[in-house]
Amino acid sequence: MAADVDVIVVGAGPTGLMLGCELALAGVRTRVLERREKPQRDSRALSLHPRSVELMDQRGLLDRFLPLGRTVPGWHFAQLPTQLDFSVLDSRHNYTLFLAQAHTEALLAERAHELGVEILRGREVTGLSQDADGVTAEVRGPAGAGTVRARYAVGCDGGRGVVRGAAGIGFPGADETLTGVLGDFAAMDTGPAALAAAREGGVLVAPLEGGVTRLVFLDPERMRVPAAEPVTLEEFRTSLTRLCGSDLGVAGPRWLSRFGNATRLAESYRAGRLLLAGDAAHIHFPAAGQGLNTGLQDAMNLGWKLAAEVHGWAPAGLLDSYDAERRPVGRAVTENTEVQTLLAELVLTETYRRPAAALRSLLDGLLRMEEVNRRLAAQVSALGTVYPATAPGADPLVGARMPDIALSEADSTAGRVYDLLHEGRFAHLDLTGEADAASTVPARWGRRVTAPALTGYDTHADLEGVREILVRPDGHVAWATRHPHPRTRDEERRAALTAWAGDPV
Ligand SMILES: Cc1cc2nc3c(=O)[nH]c(=O)nc-3n(C[C@H](O)[C@H](O)[C@H](O)COP(=O)(O)OP(=O)(O)OC[C@H]3O[C@@H](n4cnc5c(N)ncnc54)[C@H](O)[C@@H]3O)c2cc1C
Structure with a gap:
């Protein structure tokens, strides 16, 4: 069929929408099916x-x-x-x-x-x-x-x-063993005494837009109530009074919800x-x-x-x-x-x-x-997320986030590494400043790889001694080398490009 x-x-x-964007950016025909009529x-x-x-x-x-x-x-x-x-x-x-x-x-x-x-x-x-x-x-x-x-x-x-x-x-x-509640309110007492009482009672208070305030807490008397049981305003106020000594003047509920810890x-x-x-x-x-x-x-x-x-x-x-x-x-x-x-x-x-x-x-x-x-x-x-390197002897940078260095020290219009990722492609960076044969090789991978000619770049402690880097479309480092010999780097680069971006076009 x-x-x-x-x-x-x-x-x-959020996940489905982000994925839809990523797939479409890469030219994939994508259909997102959503049960809800409206966002x-x-x-x-x-x-x-x-x-x-x-x-x-x-x-x-x-x-x-x-x-x-x-x-x-x-x-x-x-x-x-x-x-x-x-x-x-x-x-x-x-x-x-x-x-x-x-x-x-x-x-x-x-x-x-x-x-x-x-x-x-x-x-x-x-x-x-x-x-x-x-x-x-x-x-x-x-x-x-x-x-x-x-x-x-x-x-x-x-x-x-x-x-x-x-x-x-x-x-x-x-399974769920405990639940918390949240409430978004059009009005509440936001005076210093009320906010101090909220803090003392373990109630998280977050101002949202339009004058709405969110309150989130766990009430020991109600934390075994199943998440499926709706929250009433009366319950919310009673809990607040128990935790903070008053209901903090909450009024005009926009949304009340109970959520659990099923993991x-x-x-x-x-x-x-x-x-x-x-x-x-x-x-x-x-x-x-x-x-x-x-x-x-x-x-x-x-x-x-x-x-x-x-x-x-x-x-x-x-x-x-x-x-x-x-x-x-x-x-x-x-x-x-x-x-x-x-x-x-x-x-x-x-x-x-x-x-x-x-x-x-x-x-x-x-x-x-x-x-x-x-x-x-x-x-x-999630800045510390490092994916395990699979190639033996890989550079310590492999799997980590690529730092967003400026592509030229002198020319601010040259942009930064993250600008190179806008189209969702691999980016090959030749940091040797020699811009020789190295940068012509990635061209064989066609639109999958972008390889700008760099004339100088911002320094970064993690990149000291690094001569070439291949950045994945998701901004993690696929390959990096510090090898001084161009011929060895040439071999490494071809292998890395093939391992990550497939056979040349
Ligand atoms: C109180 C609370 C506070 C939170 N605060 C934070 C926070 O500050 N930061 C944070 O990172 N995360 C927070 N989260 C978690 C965050 O809301 C979720 O992790 C996030 O919504 C997950 O996104 P998702 O796209 O994976 O799933 P969902 O947002 O659940 O979206 C799934 C979509 O799939 C649709 N769907 C389901 N079944 C079908 C079907 N059969 N056919 C078609 N469509 C279907 C649903 O209608 C829904 O639109 C919070 C969660 C709670 C409960």
Whole structure:
């Protein structure tokens, strides 16, 4: 059966929209099928952490995102008093962009439309099957039930999605044992006394746009209530009074929601032609604001690899490297959120209240140590994500993020490395300043690789002694060499290009 499109993306949440953009950028015919008739108005996530901001920069989208949010220098971990300090991390975007999820989704949808992604809303995928040539999705839409045929399908359909089950992929982990609540209010008492009481009571207060304020907390008396049970205004006020001594004058509720700590990680991110990304692959308590960010980063890792497979030039194992690289990241996120949840739960549990408070105080002391703070900040910001190098004897840079160095020390119009990634291609950088045969070789890989002639570049400690670098479309280093002999570098370069960007055109 002929394919209607190359790839079906199930779900138009942040992950599905980002993936749609990445695939379309690489020239893949993509259809996003979304069950909801309209985009979500309420925002669960409020954070674009540093690596996600870098990704937007790499795709030339930063000008759209920055004006809609506000930057903050760090984020909390387990709501400990000492914040994670992102500002010490080596990035031009070493801050969190405080931005409502609805904006992130709207901007990604706008970009997807520009790139020609078909986003069909009001379409529920009810089943999926795969065979040797492709996948068939059963879809229920306004005109009734039908099927869509594609070469691959990716489940970006959230924690309760259908793709994972259809792919036969297990989702082991732990069921929900505790829940928190959030409320967005048009009005509340924001005087210093009320805010101090909120802090004392462990209530997180975040100003949203339009004068709306978000409150988030765990109430020990209500934290065993299942997430499926709706939150009432009365319950919210009663909990606030219990925790803070007053209901903080909350009024005009816009959205009340209960969320749980069920934590699961997909056994695999791929089964043949079916793949998973975002919440479909990992769910956890929303501690330190990592879920949406991890989903965007999954999409960035998967998009170019799946596109290479669709276009027929993917080297053996490239698509499987998606699981090898991203599942450990998913595991690390689920583990750190479980630690944060446990720390919160213990302090709210009578038996452990005192030792848990001592433990939190001890951890807070550790967080005040620069090295400890930096390490956790690198993880939560995802700036510290390094993919394992598979080639023996690889340079230490391989797998790490490429620093966004300026391409010329003297000429500010020459741009930066991330500018080279706007089209989603590999970038080969010859840092020898010799611009000889080295830069003619990547041309044999056609549009897959961009290889600007560099006449000088900004220095960076990590790049000392490095002569050539191949940057992947997702901004991680594929290959780097410090070898002094041009002929050896020539051989290494050909091997690296073939290993990552396939055979020459
Ligand atoms: C209270 C709370 C606060 C949070 N705060 C943060 C934060 O600050 N930072 C952060 O990074 N993360 C945060 N998160 C997590 C974040 O909201 C999620 O990780 C993120 O929405 C996941 O995006 P996704 O696209 O993978 O899945 P989703 O956003 O769940 O999107 C999945 C989409 O698939 C659609 N769909 C499902 N099934 C089908 C089907 N069968 N057919 C068609 N469409 C289907 C759904 O309608 C939905 O639109 C928070 C979560 C909660 C609960």
